Amino acid sequence: MQTNFTDEQLQDPDLRESNKILRTCVHCGFCTATCPTFVLLGDELDSPRGRIYLIKDMLENGKPATARVVKHLDRCLSCMSCMTTCPSGVHYAHLVDHARGYIEATYTRPWHDRALRWLLCELIPRPTLFRWSLRSAQLAQPLKGLMRGRMRAMLELAPKSLPKPSPVDRPQVIPAEGPRRARVAILTGCAQRVLDTNINEATVRLLTRHGVEVVVADGMGCCGSLPHHLGKLEDSHAKAAANIEAWWKETEAGGGPGLDAIVINASGCGTTVKDYAFVFREDAKLKDKAEAISALTRDVTEYLLEIGVMPPTRRTGHTVAYHSACSMQHGQQLKTQPQRLLTEAGFKVKGVPEGHLCCGSAGVYNVLQPKIANQLRTRKLANIAKTQPAIIATGNVGCMTQLGPHSEAPVVHTVELIDWATGGPLPKGLAGRIEETAAEPVQVAAS
Template structure:
């Protein structure tokens, strides 16, 4: 793609990077075939190629975003399926992140939009605030019908059960069982431990059993994905997280930083890029990104315990989250580990298409997210699984809204096969599958 940026514009590191990305695009349109919003809407502006043109026009002309541009860029899920499809290596993720930041800097959203987005940014990344919000949602559920549509959407996604803080949320060390083979840090996360603390509990149990010492470091909070995708130009949480993990690296050392939510993993693995211009943190951020691993990557390195076996013969539909298959390019580890543990792994039709969760997308774009969620559930149900496994809490919530099939995190099944407790999410399977 030909570009016409001035030298003054290219002096901006973000513009310079985006210009390089734009020049790689050859207009081939392969991306339109795998874009969920183009699949649903059939509008070129709701395809990656169309959004690339919109972002190019905004940046090249140095002008504020228009309402139409905001509409079509907001509809992007950042599922990154286009990056898997693209034969030219266009790094769409960095380009659309720049486009969103430009929108937030130059476009005045309507007041209700600003309030909703601020609420999400001020609540979801903070565990205690999120817990309080869920308790408020529980109290407000009887009045749902009279509330504004935006609040109705948020209430419909709120679970009935609110988990109190778990031991895994507090800074500390979980020692390895037997000789220590590895020392790893763990990202506890923000939304996940509130909605399902059993995921991190299972991960720590299994890692300890395999000889890994797990460290939950003081000062590590939300990964920052949520606010980053809302258009916040400076990563709100990346800096503190990098500093906290580097204290461990420079102290007793870390062999890996384990992440149990694939959306967070994609973000932490990108810290090196996000902070590349930071005079103090650039090198440290690159180090942190190099250490970041999905839990299944680390388990593949360690190997499952000898004798690990599925307690019941379950057919598992594996849903590969977009952040797992497109963001981190991880395909084999989760499937191979489930098969090694004795589960029958089923592939889901249209597995490359997003379920519609995409961080806060199912809150901000409920109509499109609803269509994608229903489509994903239909495809999963078509293979007639006993349970669904995935590696991202957002997908678990979104898919769970659209099907009655139990859904659990991959690491919960692996921990169960290795001698851990039965995942709470399997409670509804007992009547259908013989023990």
């Protein structure tokens, strides 16, 4: 694509980067077929190619974003399905992130939109506040029928009950069982540790059972992806910088005992942390540290395959529909690892038809764009039902929250199933919904 930025504009490193990305697009339109919003809405401006044109015009003109541009970029899920499809390697993620920051800096949203975005960014990354707000939402459930749009979507997403805070989420070092073979830091997340404490607990059990010491670093918190995708770049960079410093202190180069990996069990957060190196590429103070942290980062399934998982100690055999989160398959390009682990643990794993399409969760998209998000959820659940699963597994808490309350089959995290198969307890989400199987050594054919 031809671009016309001035030399002065190209002094700005972000514009320089976006110019480079724009020039790789050859307008072929292959990406439109796999873009969920284009598939649903059929409008070129709600396709990756249409959005790329809108972004190009907005950035080249250097004028404040218009309501038209904002409407179509707000509808983008940042699912990155277009990046998987694109034959030219257009880095749409970095382009749309830049555009969102530009919109935030130049466009004044209606007050209710600003207020909601501010509230989401303030509440969700703070577990105590988030817990408190979810409890308030539970109290407001009887009023749900009177509400419409985003308010109703928020109430519908609030879970009926919340677990107590888990001790594993506090800063600490959790020793390996038996001889220590590795030492890793985990990201305990922000929303995840309020919505579902089982995921971090299963992750810690699984890692320590495999001889891995687990560090929950003091000062680590939200990965920054929530404000990042809302264009609040200063906030997201501050959160990322805090994590980088917290983990850096644990590395040998940072004066700590050393880290073999940073293990992340929410694929949305993993995608963001793996991108810290790009975010801080122009930051003299953090560039090297951010590169080191991104290089150490692994999704939990990626890491488990690297160290090798013990054979299952329990006969499972249930049919599992594996729903691959967009951040897993498109953001991190991890397309086979979780399924391989589940198969090796004895489950009958089935891929989901139209598996490349988003379930509509996409961070807080299901609050901000509830109509599209609900359509995507309905479509996803219909596709999942075709596999007739006993269990649905996924690697991102956002997808679990989006699908779980509307699904016939229970939705759990992949690590909960691997933990169960190798000696852990039955995942809480499966209690009363599937039969517990006896613990016994079992032979499973390799995938």
